[in-house]
Amino acid sequence: MSVSVVYAILVTSLATFLSRFLGAVSSQGIKESSKIFKWFNCLAYATLAALIARTIIFPVGVLNEAGYLIRLIVVILSLGVFFVSKRNYVYPTIFSAVCMALMASYF
Amino acid sequence: MINKKIFFKGYKSILAHDSPAIALGCCFIAIGALLKNLGFNIQESIFSTMLTYALPGSLVMAESLLVGASLLNIFLAVWFVNARLYPMAVSLFPLMMHKNQPKWKYYFSCHFIAVSAWLIMKSNYKSIPKEQRIDYWIGIGSATWSVAVLGTFVGFYFSEFLNKEIMMGLAILNPIYFLCMMVGASKTIQITLSVLFGAILGPIFYFFSPEWSILLGGVVGGTAAYLIGEINVS
Numbered sequence: 001m002s003v004s005v006v007y008a009i010l011v012t013s014l015a016t017f018l019s020r021f022l023g024a025v026s027s028q029g030i031k032e033s034s035k036i037f038k039w040f041n042c043l044a045y046a047t048l049a050a051l052i053a054r055t056i057i058f059p060v061g062v063l064n065e066a067g068y069l070i071r072l073i074v075v076i077l078s079l080g081v082f083f084v085s086k087r088n089y090v091y092p093t094i095f096s097a098v099c100m101a102l103m104a105s106y107f
Numbered sequence: 108m109i110n111k112k113i114f115f116k117g118y119k120s121i122l123a124h125d126s127p128a129i130a131l132g133c134c135f136i137a138i139g140a141l142l143k144n145l146g147f148n149i150q151e152s153i154f155s156t157m158l159t160y161a162l163p164g165s166l167v168m169a170e171s172l173l174v175g176a177s178l179l180n181i182f183l184a185v186w187f188v189n190a191r192l193y194p195m196a197v198s199l200f201p202l203m204m205h206k207n208q209p210k211w212k213y214y215f216s217c218h219f220i221a222v223s224a225w226l227i228m229k230s231n232y233k234s235i236p237k238e239q240r241i242d243y244w245i246g247i248g249s250a251t252w253s254v255a256v257l258g259t260f261v262g263f264y265f266s267e268f269l270n271k272e273i274m275m276g277l278a279i280l281n282p283i284y285f286l287c288m289m290v291g292a293s294k295t296i297q298i299t300l301s302v303l304f305g306a307i308l309g310p311i312f313y314f315f316s317p318e319w320s321i322l323l324g325g326v327v328g329g330t331a332a333y334l335i336g337e338i339n340v341s
Contacts, residue, residue: 005151008181011185045329047324048195054309063337096283
């Protein structure tokens with residue numbers, strides 16, 4: 001293994017574990033019926049939504065090569081499949097991959 | 108120790124009809140292929156997924172290595188993008204805390220905090236007695252973690268069969284799966300508004316500060332949703 005890659009992996013793991021561990025430690029005295037728990041629940045959902053929106057609108061990696069319009073169409077169609085399939089999670093997910101691969105090939 | 112029956116009940120939850128296993132596995136196939144293209148060997152790729160087990164963090168590490176970033180820069184960039192794990196942990200562990208369970212289980216299992224496992228636990232925890240929820244959680248976490256490691260392995264060895272279009276298809280899977288799960292989880296006014304505000308504010312804040320956009324979008328959006336929900340209740 002090259003040294004820089006191993007260090008990069010260790011640093012990435014440390015940065016990731018830090019948030020998880022601090023969360024586990026600081027949640028010790030919090031009751032699930034408390035207001036602070038409800039607030040953190042809202043923060044968690046909002047942060048996840050922000051992350052998902054950022055991943056789709058400002059992606060890093062290979063998704064960046066697909067145009068805005070293609071990503072927007074895939075998201076709208078996949079949400080359509082989600083509602084048509086009575087809120088099934090698997091159909092829209094598979095559909096999105098096929099749809100993105102096809103649209104990226106032809107446009 | 109760990110209650111095996113409850114552990115395997117959690118482990119088997121990824122076999123459910125609406126399981127995240129497919130989306131998660133496909134995303135880590137993409138990560139495995141990406142790491143191979145970056146010059147990682149198989150040990151480094153597996154090691155990375157086992158220790159990090161967070162998709163956006165792995166992507167940021169890969170991007171940072173590509174541009175030759177320093178270790179401090181990698182640490183900060185990954186910490187910013189993975190800071191979401193802190194509120195996720197705080198909003199999950201109180202649901203599993205029980206005085207009869209040893210503390211090490213909580214500290215050990217915090218490594219499994221990731222969107223897929225978190226969403227499965229959030230939708231299923233009520234069906235498990237509180238004392239046994241931590242064992243159920245360790246089961247879910249072990250299962251999703253195994254899928255991630257397996258996906259990386261497959262992606263590494265099959266990378267030459269994955270062209271750009273297939274990689275794009277694999278990359279969109281996870282955000283779409285999580286988007287559907289978030290829409291599905293939006294059953295109260297607070298959660299619905301949290302999802303809505305976070306999705307709108309995250310990209311807006313990106314124009315001012317790409318590094319802070321996720322955190323700011325989450326804190327501002329989540330706090331606004333919480334306050335509106337509280338006012339609505341009272």
